[in-house]
Amino acid sequence: MSEPKSRRRGAELEQAILDAAWAELSELGYARFTVEGVAARAGTSKPVLYRRWKNRAELALAAWNQRVPAAKGVPDTGSLRTDMLAVFDRIALRTGSMMSGMIAGVMAEAFRHPEVAELLRSRLTQPSPLTEAVRTVVDRAVRRGELPPVEVPLRALRAPLDLVRNEYFMCGQTLDETTIAELVDEVYLPLLRGLRAG
Structure with missing residues (x-):
């Protein structure tokens, strides 16, 4: 996997991850939704995601909750x-x-x-x-x-x-x-x- 695109941290990094997760869900659906795919799209690593969300279901729900307030x-x-x-x-x-x-x-x-x-x-x-x-x-x-x-x-x-x-x-x-x-x-x-x- 390529190196992260930038040194984003905190709220900026979390927003990038949630945007990437929503894009993955929109394009692929939940059945093909993966933490690896979100990490790659967000330009970060899987451990960064797992520090915030325990599994892909939690990440998917977080992305939806944030996108549809x-x-x-x-x-x-x-x-x-x-x-x-x-x-x-x-x-x-x-x-x-x-x-x-x-x-x-x-x-x-x-x-x-x-x-x-x-x-x-x-x-x-x-x-x-x-x-x-x-x-x-x-x-x-x-x-x-x-x-x-x-x-x-x-x-x-x-x-x-x-x-x-x-x-x-x-x-x-x-x-x-x-x-x-x-x-x-x-x-x-x-x-x-x-x-x-x-």
Whole structure:
């Protein structure tokens, strides 16, 4: 392998690696995605990558998370329903921009490698910008009197992402307005209203 192209360090080097990883994923897909390929494209070495990411799944997820940032701000339309429609719409746009083959590859890797399964599990069991946005929308609805005071567990806060992701993978296309409205009206709002009884 040729010598590294420059003495990049820190944030500059990490950005170059993540850009290279995204390019590899875009051109080759996850099945042919390798740490060696990313290192060569970034003009660095495999040990440099492994100091930051334990395996190719972690690197792929880091590249995607950085390339497709979460929408900024929390919807505040004055209504629980329209706030939730906006949340679901943002998730659908983000999911539609995701390379489903790459995510499917990471999921398949999880079945073969316990460390990858643990990575995915840890991401799912931690609060995230999305779960905090949903919590904020619910808290505002409580203050407006649309919902009684309610404690929303993490799984319920994560449910919008789970619902959209499941629909996307089952149908293989970006969700339209009708589908998003059905998920909000027929599934998520009833779920929130059901929590109050508990």
